[in-house]
Amino acid sequence: MYSNLNPRTMGMNHHPYEKLRDAAVKHGFQGIEVPAHAFGSVKAAQEEGKRLESLGLRWGLMMTPCDMFKVPDDEFETGLEQWARWLERARAAGCTRAYNHFWPGSDERSFDENFEWHRKRLAKIWHVMEETGMQYGLEFMGAQTVCDQFKHPFIRSLCGTIALADSVSEKISIVFDGIHWYTSGARNDDLYWALGHIDRVVNLHLDDASPFKTALEQWDRERALPNTTGAIDSTRIVKMFHERGYEGPVMLEPMSPATDRWESMDLDSAAAEAAECLNGILKQAGAWMD
Numbered sequence: 001m002y003s004n005l006n007p008r009t010m011g012m013n014h015h016p017y018e019k020l021r022d023a024a025v026k027h028g029f030q031g032i033e034v035p036a037h038a039f040g041s042v043k044a045a046q047e048e049g050k051r052l053e054s055l056g057l058r059w060g061l062m063m064t065p066c067d068m069f070k071v072p073d074d075e076f077e078t079g080l081e082q083w084a085r086w087l088e089r090a091r092a093a094g095c096t097r098a099y100n101h102f103w104p105g106s107d108e109r110s111f112d113e114n115f116e117w118h119r120k121r122l123a124k125i126w127h128v129m130e131e132t133g134m135q136y137g138l139e140f141m142g143a144q145t146v147c148d149q150f151k152h153p154f155i156r157s158l159c160g161t162i163a164l165a166d167s168v169s170e171k172i173s174i175v176f177d178g179i180h181w182y183t184s185g186a187r188n189d190d191l192y193w194a195l196g197h198i199d200r201v202v203n204l205h206l207d208d209a210s211p212f213k214t215a216l217e218q219w220d221r222e223r224a225l226p227n228t229t230g231a232i233d234s235t236r237i238v239k240m241f242h243e244r245g246y247e248g249p250v251m252l253e254p255m256s257p258a259t260d261r262w263e264s265m266d267l268d269s270a271a272a273e274a275a276e277c278l279n280g281i282l283k284q285a286g287a288w289m290d
Contacts, residue, residue: 001204001242001287002030003278004060004249009205010274011259015267023267025055027275030289031249033060034095038086049093059095060249061203062087062134068125069102069118080124087132097202097248098129099137099175102164105150114154115164122168137173137202138165142184143220156180158190176241177205177253178232183218186232191240198244205253206234206281223255225277235284242287252278 005024007013012020017035024032032052039045052059065086066079087098106114122138129136140161147153155161158174158181165172176194184190194201208224209215209231226234238250252274262270282288 001238001246001248001250001282002058002289003028003275003282004031004033004058004251005029005271005274006033006060006251006253008033008036008063009251009253009255009259010270011261011263012267012270014263019267020271021052021055021057023271024057026268027271028279029057029271029275031058031060033251034062034090034093036063036065038062038089039093040089042089042092045089045093049095053094058249059090059093060097060251062090062095062098064098064100068100069121076121080128084128084132087128087134091132091134096133096135097137098134099139099173099202100125101139101141101175103150103154104141104143104147104156105152105154107151110152111154114152115167118164119167122164122172126168126172135173135202137175137200139175139177139203139205140180140184141220142177142180142182143218144183144216145218146220157184158187158193162193173200173202175203175205176201176237177207178226178234178237179205179207179209179218179220179223179253182209182232183215183220186215191237195240195244198241198246201241201246201248203248204238204241204246204250206238206250206278207252207254208232208234221255223253223258225254225258226252226281234281238281238287239285242285250278250282 206226211229
């Protein structure tokens with residue numbers, strides 16, 4: 001596994017990609033997320049891939065251009081076409097992984113109707129992924145507080161995510177996020193399923209829960225840096241994934257208040273603090289690879 005700088009989830013997305021890449025190298029990150037604009041052309045992507053390799057960095061994931069499981073049908077189709085172009089360039093740069101999240105409820109569709117609606121969209125997404133040769137993963141949202149915002153509850157667990165993925169293809173992967181696992185019940189059988197299917201884990205997200213709320217009260221976007229409140233043992237999770245042979249990116253996703261502070265800091269200081277946290281966990285877990 002390798003530590004990945006993800007500007008989107010670390011309050012640093014307002015900085016130019018080139019400065020982010022330089023900060024990643026300077027502060028010891030081993031990878032960086034694919035830029036949202038996806039390089040502009042296949043040739044530019046190939047050139048940036050070579051540059052990244054020369055700097056000793058690897059790519060993280062390619063994110064979607066829109067919220068694929070929320071936007072109306074016309075925006076979904078437009079977004080899918082744009083994403084296909086981005087994925088082609090990302091692949092040319094050397095990126096091999098992509099993912100997106102889905103929501104744990106709907107105001108319009110019952111569970112059964114929503115499952116079929118998601119399955120149809122997922123099938124279209126998977127068709128694009130197969131054509132570009134990308135490993136693609138789904139990320140669920142575990143927070144009960146998010147689910148409660150909808151009229152009809154939907155999937156907010158790892159096992160439900162696997163059922164949705166398998167309804168289209170058993171080659172579809174999952175994202176393992178500490179906060180979503182924690183708020184969905186922190187079930188060890190879910191953790192061990194991921195460990196037993198390590199080839200189907202596309203990304204590992206580290207964070208901690210708010211110290212002022214129970215798991216059921218936890219707000220999705222109110223989190224802490226990993227290993228700071230004691231709710232989630234990120235070192236244990238990283239150690240277990242490492243011992244099972246996980247080779248993908250690991251990134252911080254603490255949300256507020258950490259990202260609020262990093263957003264207001266200069267990039268050098270914010271990246272240094274983030275790298276100390278993330279790389280420190282990998283070293284504690286015996287997963288750090290020089």
